Amino acid sequence: MPKPRPPIVKRSLASWIFEGNLPWQALLLAVIGVFVVTRVLPLEMQKRIVNEAIGRREVDLLFAYGTTYLAAVLLSSACKYGIQLIETLIAQRTLARMRRALLEHVLRLPVGFFRENQPGSVVNAVVNELAVPSNFVGAALSTPVANLFTLLSFAGYLLWLNPLLAVVSLAIYPVAMAVLPLLQRGANRANQKRVDLSRTFSGRIAESFNGIHEIHGHAAFGLEQRRFEELIERLRKVRIVWSLFRYGVKSANNFFTSLGPFIVFLLGGWLAIRGELELGALVAFLSAQEKLYDPWKELIEFYQVYQEGKVTYRRTMEFFDVESPVEVAPLDRPPLRLEGSLQVRGLDFLTESGIRLLQDIQLALRPGEHLALVGFSGSGKSTLALCLAQLHAVEEGRIFLGGHDIARLTKQDIAANVGLVSQHPFLFEGTLRDNLLYACRALAAPQPSLDDIIAVLHQTGLFADVLRFGLNAPFDPERHGAIAPSLIRVRRKFQEKFGARFAEVVEFYDAAAYLEYSSIAENLLFGTACRTEFAPPRLAANDGVIDFLVREALLHRLVNVGIRLARQTVDILGNLPPERLFFAQSPMTAEELPVFRRTLEQLRxxxxxxxxxxxxxxxxxxxxxxxxxxxxMLELGDELRARLLAARLRLRREIERDLPGAVAFYDPEAPIPAQPILKNIVFGNTLPARPRIQEQILQIVVQLLIEKDLLEAIVEIGMEADVGTQGDKLSGGQRQKLAIARVLLKSPRILILDEATSALDNRSQTRIQNLLETRWKGRSTVVAVVHRLDIIEPYDRIAVMKAGKIVEIGTFAELMARKGALYELAGKR
Amino acid sequence: MNSPESAEPERGSEYEENLELLRQIDFFSGFPLEPLKIFAYLGARQRFRAGEALFEQGEEDATAFLLVAGRLRLERESGGRTRTIRFFEAGAFIGGLSLLGDCRRLYTLRAEETSVCLALEREKFSRALEQFPGQMPRLFQTVVDAIVGWEENFLEKMAEDCGGCIPRLGVSLL
Structure with a gap:
């Protein structure tokens, strides 16, 4: 059995130095060996050049020593570069490993931790704070070794040159070593505060961003600003104090090292005057002494990095040092396959502050039995559901799933057998497919086939939504090229069979007709831009197009249309708030309105x-x-329409001649790139404000897609739709359906639904209810927290909760006949 | 070159036509021009083919219709039988109450021939009205007048013929 590694929060900073970095650290030491020699060598050469070459006037020796000096300097620079490279490599490897390990640990922390701490603080710890400790790890071996060796070599060399002078000038360093840590201690205290404050600050920012709706809704900008203000101010002060101490260390160090040459000049000069010291030796001594400064400075800097790294690391790890009550995955066996029985014995649940949310819950369900949990809000239904899904740790009482004590089951055992759908399901950024398969991918079990997915989409009522996403997806020639021929066939069929029927509600793309539901730009182009300068928003900035409009004598006419539009729009919308509802039918955005108002004033x-x-x-x-x-707000006029129509043809000829491929012109036999697939099929604009007709068209299109065997392909395209941040591109109902589908795809033995259908309309709710009764009864155990009492009748048993207790349990008929709590809840009394 | 503005035709836009139509409707008679402009701008023309329903009995929708052209039939179904209640001609305004609050349709409204309506949705109507808080009392007065006027008219002209319905009268006492 592998020995379990200590969690990252228990590891010392020093433990990172060698683990996984051994070969690199060894290489580093070898390079440092060479480096130290190349640093001392030039000193000796200096002395020899002065004493031997210059003193004896020997040019050969001058060249020989000079060349050796140069080689040593070159090699030293190369070594320095190599050392920095290896240090960076070690630091970055360590940073990546620390992040990985910390994230692994943090994700597994109990859910309660995340309720108590802001997500932003976690982000700050993982993204920012680990950089300093990992930089320390990178330099942990090399810097002290390289610099101590260099320092000792120089010191030895100095002693060899002149012991008296050496002892006197080296005496400064012990003094510095006594003073500097005192200052560093002050820096550490400030740094510790800075780490804590930065974490709080990041957390606060993330909290505000999450609550941005509330902030805007209550116009609480000033309030939020004040909340930040205090933190910013404290952070400012603590950073200044921190910097004062850090630079204090540096300045004190500079002072000490500057004293060195002073002593050498004084004492060395006196010795030289008395003839007890050669001039060459004094020069060598002076430059060697100057060179002491570099390694010493690096040692002091390293000392600072070490101290900062230590404080930051310790503070960060202490923050996350929380134990998870359950194991994530079993070490010695595959996840258990449980049978679906469920027993709860004497379960109590208390909040941190000691409020009793559940009290003496007793419950027993056979495999395949369905239980509805009902009760007033705050009665503990959801808490019980979360306890059953192991999201709350059970402290008093026991829960058994398939005969196993839930406290002994690992997270993976639970995930493999229990499916939880919460009331406000979370969706991750990515595609619909990513979110649908989330639970299955996490299990690493065989993945569901497309048929399985489609079946679940049908069952949950998500199929129509996914299909619609597919039909609304823009046609991408690269990705969807394979379906283009079938798409054109569907288009042709739609035209043949239904063209006449929908002639009133669809404006088909007809090269000879002005399109009332397309913009003037689209009417001129009659196609989709393949180069950005022809995209409708950029057309007015396209010099070629402007030239063309001038030649067609259309420029002034169109500018005039712009003036009349601006006038009408400012007149109608000028005093309204900048809301989408008001501006949706306007060619002008709310932001542009003041600009056009100014232009209109000039026109007076x-x-x-x-x-x-x-x-x-x-x-x-x-x-x-x-x-x-x-x-x-404007009537274009038939004459202008006709002129635009005539210009359309000429513009096309010019583009085809000068810039072939810049625009994909509408062609009944070719797909339209970047336009929705539905539009590609209908080949025209569907008139707005006719939901019923649009529904009919959709049904016919679906029928045609089935005939041409294209439906699955469109559904697959729909599954690639981006759900947005936290699923914000989906409706509340779609999010819930997706969450249910995500769980059903892994066919759990025990299904826990925490008001999982609360955002669905009646029809969708009934569909899910029927699904539970027909496909899941007897197969999977279901515990459903239900708010609406009209859907609970089919459940095998109903438990009514009140103030954390189950006050009655039985079938719907039994409980209604008893005229107890359910009867009261149903408003019959 | 001449000033380019002179070259444009004088035909009115759909918005201008809508505004003109709304000004002639009793329901909007108390409103000044500013809110009417917004209603005219936010309203959408819809075209219905003969037989197509604008709304159906039992439905909850929140749209009022101004019949611009064509003819509409009001029907009510009960006991499996559909009865025609009345017809609406161009200029009729139908469903103003649904702009004020949720109300279930008691009738089906169907196009008798191809008809064009100006449809105004409650969400748009109420958001626009919020910009003119002073107009609400006038609107209520219009509704009160309509209800009282209807009942008064009924009492004077038809109460004698309605037999058993007398004890159920009194909608103006709501």
């Missing part, structure tokens, strides 16, 4: 021709966005 005094080029182009851009079907 000037003619349109006198406007600046910037203002003119902005008005052109506004006009190019104008979509008659959506923006009802």
């Amino acid at each position: 005094r000037r003619s349109p021709e006198q406007l600046s080029r910037e203002d003119t182009l902005r008005l052109l851009e506004l006009a190019l966005r104008f979509t008659p079907g959506t923006h009802k």
Whole structure:
């Protein structure tokens, strides 16, 4: 059996120096050996050049010693570079390993830890605070060894040159060693405070970002700012104190080392005057003494890094030194496969502050039995559900799953057998597929097939949503090229069979017709831009297009449309708040409104021709966005429509001639890149505000996709849809359906639903209820916390909770007949 | 070159037409121009083919309709039988109450022929109205007048014929 490693929070900083870095540290020592020699050698050469070469006037010796000096300096630089490289390598390897180990530890901490501490503090610890200790690890061996050796070699050399002078000038260092730690202690105290404050600060920032809706909703900007203000101020003060001490150490050190040459000049000069010291020896002594300064400075810096690293490391590890009550994975066996029985005996649950949330809960369910937990809010239903899923540690009483005490089961045992769907499920950034397969991937069991996934999507009612995501996904020639031919066939069929029927509600792409539900830019291009300068928002900045509009005598006409649009929009929306509801039918955004208001004011005094080029182009851009079907504040006029239509053809010819491939023109026989797949099939604009018709079109498209065997491909594209941060691109109902599907895909023996369908509409809720009854009854044990009493009748048993206790339990009929708590809860009394 | 503005046609936009139509509706008669402009801007034209339902009995939707062109039929189904209650002609405004609060449709409204309506949704209506807090009392007054006026009219002209329904009257005492 492998020996379990101590958790990272119990490891000393020193333990990181050699573990996993041994070969690198050994290499480092070898390079340092060479380095020390190359640092001392030039001193001896200096002396010899002065005493032997210059003294005896021998040019050969001068060259020989000079060359040796140069070689030593070159090699020394190369060694220094190599040392820094290896140090960085060790530091970065250590940082990565520390982060990995700390994250591994932190993710496994009990859920309670995360309730008590802000996520931001964890982020700060993992991202920022570990850098200093890992830098220490990188230099932990090399810096003291290299510098001590150099220091000792220089000291030895000095003693050999002149023992008296050496002893006197080296006497400074013991004094420095006594004074500097005193200052460093002050720096450490400040650093400790800084680490704690930085963590709190990061936590506070993350908290505010998470609560940004509340902040905006209550306009609590000032309040939040004040909360930050105090922390920023404390952090500022502590950082200044910290810096004062750190630079104090450096300055004191500088002072001590500067005293060295003074002593040498004084004493050495006196000796030289008396003829007791050669001039060459004095020069060598002086430069050797100067060289003492470098290794000494590095040693002091290293001492500081060590102290900072030690404090930061200890503070960080102490913060996370919390024990997890259960093991993550069994070490000596695969995860257990439990049968679905569930027993709760005398379960009590107390909060940290001693409030009793559950009291003497007794419960026994046979495998496959379904239990509904009901009760007033605050009665302990959700707490009980979380205890059953091992998310709350059981302290008093016992819970048995499949006959095993839950306190002895590892996290993996639970995950392999229990599926929990919480009321506010969390989705991770990524695709729908990533989130659907999250539970299965975590188990590392055989992954579900596409058929399994589609079946679950149908069961949970998510299929229609995923299909819609697929149909709304933009067609990407690279990724979806394979389905292009089938897509065109579906388009053709839709046109043939349903074109006439939907002629009133779909504006088909017809090269000879002006598109009322496309912008003027889209009407001119009649295609999708393949180069960004032809994308509708950039069209007004495209000089080629502007030239074209001038030649067509359209520029002034369009600028004029822009002026009239600006006038109407500012008149209607000028005094309204900048909300989407008001601006959705406007070609102008709320942010642009003040800019256009200024342009309109200028137009009172000037003619349109006198406007600046910037203002003119902005008005052109506004006009190019104008979509008659959506923006009802202006009538374009038939004559202008006809001119735009005529220009469309000429623009196409020019682009095809000068910039072939810059625009993918609408072609009934080719897919339209970057446009939604549904639009690719319908080949036109679906008119808004007709939900029923849109539903009909969707159904017909689905039918055609089935006929052409394309449905699965579209569903697969839909599964690649990005769910956004925390699933914010999905509705509350979609998030819940996805969370249910995610758990059903792993077919758990025991399913715990904590108000898992609260955000669903009646139809979807009924669907999930039917699914539980038809497919899961008898197969999987279900414990469902239910808020709505109209769906509990089919459950085998219903437990009514009140103030942390189960006050009655039985079938729906029994409890209603008894006229007790359920009867009361149902409002019958 | 001439000032480019003179080259444009004078035909009114859909927004301007909507504004003109709304000004003629009793429900909006108390409103000044500013909120009416926003209603005219936020309203959406919808086209219904003959036989297509604007809303159906029992549905909860929150849209009022101004019939711009065409003809609509109001139906009520009870006991498996569908009865035509009445017809609406162009200019009729239907469903103003649903702009004020949730109300279940008691009737089905169907296009008798191809019809165009200006539809105004409650969310848009109430958000726009929030910008003009002083207008709410006027709107309530319009609704009160309509209810009292209807009952008064009924009492004067039809109460004699309605037989057993007399004890159920009194909606204006709500």
